[in-house]
Amino acid sequence: MSKNDIKIHDPKAQVVKDSLIKEDELDDVTTFFKTMGDNTRLNILIALNHNEFCVNDLTYILGLSQSAISHALMTLRGQKLVKTRRDGKIIYYSLDDDHVTTILDMALSHIKERR
Amino acid sequence: MSKNDIKIHDPKAQVVKDSLIKEDELDDVTTFFKTMGDNTRLNILIALNHNEFCVNDLTYILGLSQSAISHALMTLRGQKLVKTRRDGKIIYYSLDDDHVTTILDMALSHIKERR
């Protein structure tokens, strides 16, 4: 008996199965959540939600190595969650997406109400 | 020179550093995002957003093994994102949190607008 022979109990299952979002679209969403699902990156986003900062100051704020911060920022930039601005040697990072703030706030309140 | 000797450029860095959320609270939020950051779990949530379903039907909808679905559901239940209802042999799963729908929708639109 192969996988195709599974018998559904609720006919709605077929409808929902057919209406699932496409794999690549799903990948985009999960990748977004994965990006948010890391203490370092989330802390960076929270910090940048207050103000733009350079890599050095983010290193100080989070208390992590410059390399770790830089790697995290590259991931965030790849997801277009942060953008950069250069002023001489210094590169300033800031949030690149209004949604992030909203989603962040929602998640925070979601957690708090759950307690 | 130790980590404490990092010199900040922007005095706001100190303010933001002091206002960071507590580690355990941060863990809660990232754990929540991690839970959402998986294709199987997210697909389950999307399916349950349409209707409650039993494990068997979710297995059919996602085309995965019963074990994989069950494991995923345990994680979701641990995060209080789904709840269960038993009817005889069958256990029905449904969303346990209004926020999830909202956050899901936001993430989906976030992705779409970004293209």
Place this chain on the structure above:
DNA sequence: TTGACATATGCACATATATTCATATAATGA
């Protein structure tokens, strides 16, 4: 009580990923 169906769980394995270390690139001022 036995068999069939529905779901859960422990273990093992494979894959993904965050961090560190070392080093590279880039910009500035002397």
Place this chain on the structure above:
DNA sequence: TCATTATATGAATATATGTGCATATGTCAA
């Protein structure tokens, strides 16, 4: 040009995590 400061990147390692397999638990019908 050289030294210094700021940031990025590649490789290696350690840890986390999703899935399949086998099996356990639970429920009902006969």
